[in-house]
Amino acid sequence: MMSGEIIKSLIVPAHPHPVLCPEKNEGWQRVRDAFDEARKQIEETDADLIIIYSTLWPSVIGHQIQADPNPEWVMVDADFHDLGSIHYSLKIDTEFANAWNEANIARGLESRTVSYQGFPIDVGSVVALELLNPGNRIPAVICSTNVYSNRAETTVLAKACMDVVKAQGKKAVAVSVMSLSNRMFTEPIKPEEDRIHSLKDDEWNQKILEFLSEGRLEDIGQLSRTIHDQIRVKKVVAFKPMWWLSAMNDNRNDLSGNVLAYEPIHGAGAAVVVLDPESNGTGDKEYDEDDVEFYGGDRGVLDSAESKSNASPSNSGPELYDPVEGKNAVNTNKAPKPVGAYPHARREGDLIYLSGVGPRQPGDNSIPGGPIKDSNGNPLNYDIKAQTRAVVDNISRILEEAGSSLDKVIDVTSFLVDMDRDFAGYNQVWAETLGKVGPTRTTLAIRALPTPIAVEMKVIAKI
Amino acid sequence: MAKGSIVAGCLAPHPPHLVYAENPEQNEPVSEGGWEQLRWGYERLRESLKDVDYDVIVILSPHWQTYIGTHFIGVEKCVSKSVDPVFPNLFRFNYDLTIDVELAKAIHDQAKSEGMSVKMMENPDFRVDYGTLVSCHMVRPEWDKPIVSISSNRSLSYYSVEVMQEMMLELGRSTAKAIEESGKKCLLIASNSLSHRHFVTETNPPEDMSKEHITSHAMHLWDMRMIELMRQGKSQQIIDEMPEFCEQAIAETDGGALTWILSAMGVPSEPAILHGYGTIIGTGNAIMEWPCRTWGDE
Numbered sequence: 081m082m083s084g085e086i087i088k089s090l091i092v093p094a095h096p097h098p099v100l101c102p103e104k105n106e107g108w109q110r111v112r113d114a115f116d117e118a119r120k121q122i123e124e125t126d127a128d129l130i131i132i133y134s135t136l137w138p139s140v141i142g143h144q145i146q147a148d149p150n151p152e153w154v155m156v157d158a159d160f161h162d163l164g165s166i167h168y169s170l171k172i173d174t175e176f177a178n179a180w181n182e183a184n185i186a187r188g189l190e191s192r193t194v195s196y197q198g199f200p201i202d203v204g205s206v207v208a209l210e211l212l213n214p215g216n217r218i219p220a221v222i223c224s225t226n227v228y229s230n231r232a233e234t235t236v237l238a239k240a241c242m243d244v245v246k247a248q249g250k251k252a253v254a255v256s257v258m259s260l261s262n263r264m265f266t267e268p269i270k271p272e273e274d275r276i277h278s279l280k281d282d283e284w285n286q287k288i289l290e291f292l293s294e295g296r297l298e299d300i301g302q303l304s305r306t307i308h309d310q311i312r313v314k315k316v317v318a319f320k321p322m323w324w325l326s327a328m329n330d331n332r333n334d335l336s337g338n339v340l341a342y343e344p345i346h347g348a349g350a351a352v353v354v355l356d357p358e359s360n361g362t363g364d365k366e367y368d369e370d371d372v373e374f375y376g377g378d379r380g381v382l383d384s385a386e387s388k389s390n391a392s393p394s395n396s397g398p399e400l401y402d403p404v405e406g407k408n409a410v411n412t413n414k415a416p417k418p419v420g421a422y423p424h425a426r427r428e429g430d431l432i433y434l435s436g437v438g439p440r441q442p443g444d445n446s447i448p449g450g451p452i453k454d455s456n457g458n459p460l461n462y463d464i465k466a467q468t469r470a471v472v473d474n475i476s477r478i479l480e481e482a483g484s485s486l487d488k489v490i491d492v493t494s495f496l497v498d499m500d501r502d503f504a505g506y507n508q509v510w511a512e513t514l515g516k517v518g519p520t521r522t523t524l525a526i527r528a529l530p531t532p533i534a535v536e537m538k539v540i541a542k543i
Numbered sequence: 544m545a546k547g548s549i550v551a552g553c554l555a556p557h558p559p560h561l562v563y564a565e566n567p568e569q570n571e572p573v574s575e576g577g578w579e580q581l582r583w584g585y586e587r588l589r590e591s592l593k594d595v596d597y598d599v600i601v602i603l604s605p606h607w608q609t610y611i612g613t614h615f616i617g618v619e620k621c622v623s624k625s626v627d628p629v630f631p632n633l634f635r636f637n638y639d640l641t642i643d644v645e646l647a648k649a650i651h652d653q654a655k656s657e658g659m660s661v662k663m664m665e666n667p668d669f670r671v672d673y674g675t676l677v678s679c680h681m682v683r684p685e686w687d688k689p690i691v692s693i694s695s696n697r698s699l700s701y702y703s704v705e706v707m708q709e710m711m712l713e714l715g716r717s718t719a720k721a722i723e724e725s726g727k728k729c730l731l732i733a734s735n736s737l738s739h740r741h742f743v744t745e746t747n748p749p750e751d752m753s754k755e756h757i758t759s760h761a762m763h764l765w766d767m768r769m770i771e772l773m774r775q776g777k778s779q780q781i782i783d784e785m786p787e788f789c790e791q792a793i794a795e796t797d798g799g800a801l802t803w804i805l806s807a808m809g810v811p812s813e814p815a816i817l818h819g820y821g822t823i824i825g826t827g828n829a830i831m832e833w834p835c836r837t838w839g840d841e
């Protein structure tokens with residue numbers, strides 16, 4: 081398996097000034113110079129894909145991914161048409177676009193590709209590719225922003241994208257095209273009069289850039305709702321590009337950030353920021369928002385003609401029990417509650433025997449990777465790898481409660497409800513985790529498990 | 544020179560589904576039809592305007608969104624292809640239209656003299672927005688009248704519905720004055736839906752009418768209320784209730800077109816004619832006509 085990754089993340093502004101008239105204002109020129117510097121940095125890497133999430137391409141029917149191999153047209157900005165036109169001819173990685181679309185659907189998102197002659201590529205994407213990737217040195221892919229989407233959906237969009245980055249072994253550059261504060265002057269201004277629209281906008285922009293320069297991308301993700309309220313004119317329902325970019329970077333807070341420029345463009349906050357995946361050495365910070373693997377949200381909530389269930393699937397299934405206390409029993413609230421009267425584990429001599437462990441999460445009972453069916457029994461797509469990882473994590477927590485640990489596991493019996501579909505994914509996670517410890521293993525295909533999960537393991541370990 | 548006049552005002556919604564369903568030669572995608580109630584509504588509007596003599600169509604569309612004031616196309620010949628970025632599967636329309644630059648400039652100048660932020664769009668590469676194209680095509684598929692294309696100033700995003708309306712009321716008055724002074728007979732079009740909450744999934748085919756309905760009861764109630772107010776000639780009440788309507792029905796009137804057209808017609812107390820109502824991917828759409836030509840001189 082090839083290992084793809086995000087080798088660089090960028091935040092770039094959306095207005096056409098740095099392309100069409102940087103010379104008219106020193107600040108616009110500095111933004112242009114920063115674009116050029118970012119381009120050089122990309123050229124020094126072995127990047128083979130540029131992924132653009134553009135806040136200037138809204139969509140209604142889920143997310144749209146550009147899949148025309150060579151979109152070509154002339155772009156004129158709706159407001160700044162007097163600055164001139166930008167002729168564009170882009171090279172799109174259609175194979176990636178199609179795979180991303182499929183990955184979106186596999187993770188429960190509404191998604192489609194678009195490939196039509198004359199499609200109006202948005203100004204932000206045109207500007208970004210024109211300046212970061214002249215001559216189409218690297219193929220690109222462009223994704224829309226859904227007007228109704230919120231964090232869970234935007235996060236899953238990024239995870240689906242990363243599924244493909246990894247599967248295709250891409251060295252990808254992720255680009256969020258956006259303004260910081262987006263309030264422009266509502267009157268024409270002379271170029272030399274340009275400034276950030278208000279002191280408040282400027283202060284917030286500075287704060288955002290301070291976080292980004294410290295590599296705290298996820299912190300900005302978590303501030304996005306506040307930023308939207310404070311300094312964003314409500315052209316769209318939420319400020320989402322940081323959610324996408326953070327999820328593209330495993331929601332990390334210890335990236336190496338570098339602000340290359342911050343200037344006003346007609347009053348809006350225009351910044352060029354580069355984030356490298358190397359840890360800045362500060363140590364990662366806690367990630368405390370929902371980490372959604374699979375979108376099962378409210379997309380059909382208004383569509384009464386559809387009989388889609390919106391019940392939380394993770395709450396369906398059998399009644400839960402408090403683990404049975406008793407001689408030698410080992411129980412912990414860090415593991416999911418049992419579905420019958422039994423303990424999490426039991427000590428005998430220097431061995432510990434675990435009851436079957438699934439991926440359900442302690443507390444909210446949710447299933448990482450998503451449940452295998454909804455409460456009406458309709459099959460759902462799910463991520464076996466995420467489920468398997470969650471099983472191993474649960475095992476680890478029970479063992480630690482007993483004073484043991486994962487590296488003392490001696491025998492495992494695994495149960496899969498769909499051997500054909502899931503064995504490979506399960507096996508891969510096994511190899512990365514328990515496979516390195518080296519217990520004996522038996523894997524069985526079974527018809528069903530009591531909760532809507534796809535994998536369970538029965539473990540014996542030494543204390 | 545005789546005074547110019549407004550022969551009629553129309554509320555003419557622009558979901559590209561309507562042109563898609565009509566299968567005109569200009570549009571690339573091919574459909575089996577669909578949204579007949581609305582398309583027959585447009586047919587009734589065209590029938591009503593059949594013998595009406597006018598020189599120019601003046602239209603305000605929310606899909607040319609400008610944040611720095613109101614803009615007017617100032618290029619006489621516009622020939623290109625418009626692909627809807629949201630529904631590119633439905634609307635890829637080859638257009639060839641003429642702009643009445645003289646009247647556009649006259650409205651621009653009048654509005655400017657009233658202190659409004661305005662700008663002429665003179666870039667020949669500019670593509671006409673799909674809202675303008677859909678509404679104009681449905682109202683006048685012959686494409687034989689010149690057009691004045693006015694952008695939607697998104698002052699709502701920056702301030703409030705109230706401020707947006709202040710500006711659109713002024714733009715309406717400036718439009719009426721410039722038309723009067725031009726000596727031209729004009730058809731005015733407000734290009735927008737009413738309630739504007741979409742479904743976020745699309746049926747296959749998109750024209751599967753078994754899945755077409757309003758997104759919620761509240762949206763239906765608001766649409767019916769607005770239609771009834773228009774039918775009763777209660778224009779001022781529409782303007783008064785606009786903030787609530789925009790907020791609660793996520794109405795596309797937030798682009799200012801309806802307020803602008805009511806103002807240009809002098810906030811009429813005469814009733815509008817309902818030619819049709821229907822939903823498109825969940826949004827509410829009414830085709831209305833204010834037959835100003837029949838109202839006589841005040």
Ligand SMILES: [Fe+2]
Pocket residue numbers: 557558605606674736795
């Ligand atoms: Fe619209």
